[in-house]
Amino acid sequence: MHTARINLPSINPNSPLPLLLQAVPSMMSQRERRMLLSLAEFEYRGKGVIVDAGVFCGGSTLCFGTGIALNARRNAIMKRWKRPVRTYEFGIINPSMVRFFERNGIEGDWKAGESFTDFLRSNIAPVSDKVELTTGDICNAKWGGEPIEIMFLDVLKSEQIQLAVLREFMPSLIEGGFLVHQDYFYDGLPFVKIVQEHFADHFEFLGEVQSSALFRLVRPISAEQTHEDPLATLSLARQLELLDQARDRSVDPARHLMCDFGKVRFLVESGEIDLARAEMAEAEARHADLLGSDSWPRLHASQRVTANRIRLAERNAMAVA
Numbered sequence: 001m002h003t004a005r006i007n008l009p010s011i012n013p014n015s016p017l018p019l020l021l022q023a024v025p026s027m028m029s030q031r032e033r034r035m036l037l038s039l040a041e042f043e044y045r046g047k048g049v050i051v052d053a054g055v056f057c058g059g060s061t062l063c064f065g066t067g068i069a070l071n072a073r074r075n076a077i078m079k080r081w082k083r084p085v086r087t088y089e090f091g092i093i094n095p096s097m098v099r100f101f102e103r104n105g106i107e108g109d110w111k112a113g114e115s116f117t118d119f120l121r122s123n124i125a126p127v128s129d130k131v132e133l134t135t136g137d138i139c140n141a142k143w144g145g146e147p148i149e150i151m152f153l154d155v156l157k158s159e160q161i162q163l164a165v166l167r168e169f170m171p172s173l174i175e176g177g178f179l180v181h182q183d184y185f186y187d188g189l190p191f192v193k194i195v196q197e198h199f200a201d202h203f204e205f206l207g208e209v210q211s212s213a214l215f216r217l218v219r220p221i222s223a224e225q226t227h228e229d230p231l232a233t234l235s236l237a238r239q240l241e242l243l244d245q246a247r248d249r250s251v252d253p254a255r256h257l258m259c260d261f262g263k264v265r266f267l268v269e270s271g272e273i274d275l276a277r278a279e280m281a282e283a284e285a286r287h288a289d290l291l292g293s294d295s296w297p298r299l300h301a302s303q304r305v306t307a308n309r310i311r312l313a314e315r316n317a318m319a320v321a
């Protein structure tokens with residue numbers, strides 16, 4: 001699951017990430033961060049700002065700020081936009097972050113429920129002249145209508161956030177602008193894929209770097225188009241088609257299987273247990289070679305979790321009957 005394939009000559013995710021940028025801990029791979037750095041260095045024109053949302057320790061922010069510093073148009077960019085990188089982060093530690101800090105040996109008295117904003121600020125200090133940091137729930141953010149040229153989203157962790165970002169930010173993404181969805185080709189967050197694929201006609205898919213997907217906007221999305229909630233209005237059959245459409249963008253068979261497990265979980269959450277079971281059996285048969293190998297512990301873990309969800313749903317259904 002190390003696929004890196006981007007259809008933009010300026011971006012080579014396999015070139016090394018500078019050491020300064022490696023120093024900030026991140027849940028993203030170096031290749032994904034390399035893509036963000038190159039986008040800001042080579043593709044960013046300064047026609048709009050960069051929205052950088054869900055940054056945790058600030059890895060993406062540091063990539064964007066450093067990319068702008070290396071960008072040949074940096075003077076014009078900084079003249080037009082006082083702070084071209086608009087960073088959003090909730091800033092409160094959750095239990096999985098505590099485990100992340102421990103795993104990565106990051107010293108501190110990390111407690112769930114407390115703020116990590118000071119740590120984030122110190123990590124992005126080298127680029128603070130280019131960054132406007134907003135902490136708190138992004139659902140409360142009001143976008144002033146400035147054009148957005150790059151939008152990086154690792155914040156869409158609930159349907160509510162997804163809808164808020166779609167309505168508040170998406171209509172300002174300009175034609176030719178870039179959209180990066182982290183956590184696209186994986187087994188969670190089905191609503192991110194459903195909503196993105198619902199608007200597929202507005203985007204050109206440029207490629208993938210591990211679980212991240214890169215799109216370019218070819219036809220802006222109007223505010224009116226975001227009034228309707230696709231998750232509430234599309235039929236289940238259509239939502240399943242859109243999940244397949246997202247999966248099929250990846251060239252990586254292991255990513256396909258991860259997305260298929262995600263689809264099974266979505267069916268379970270939708271109360272479609274029989275369909276979920278059938279879909280699971282099909283996915284396992286289609287990818288028997290991958291599942292038969294010891295080289296894919298993440299796939300096996302996802303398979304176990306997905307099978308458990310089916311079993312739990314079956315048990316609950318029997319208890320109710």
Ligand SMILES: C[S@@+](CC[C@H](N)C(=O)[O-])C[C@H]1O[C@@H](n2cnc3c(N)ncnc32)[C@H](O)[C@@H]1O
Pocket residue numbers: 025026027028053054055056057058059060088089090091092136137138139154155157161
């Ligand atoms: C998966 S983490 C991001 C990882 C990060 N991109 C990195 O490189 O390590 C998701 C982030 O989104 C933030 N987040 C979740 N819900 C949010 C919300 N409603 N508003 C703002 N940030 C939010 C979390 O605090 C968390 O830091």
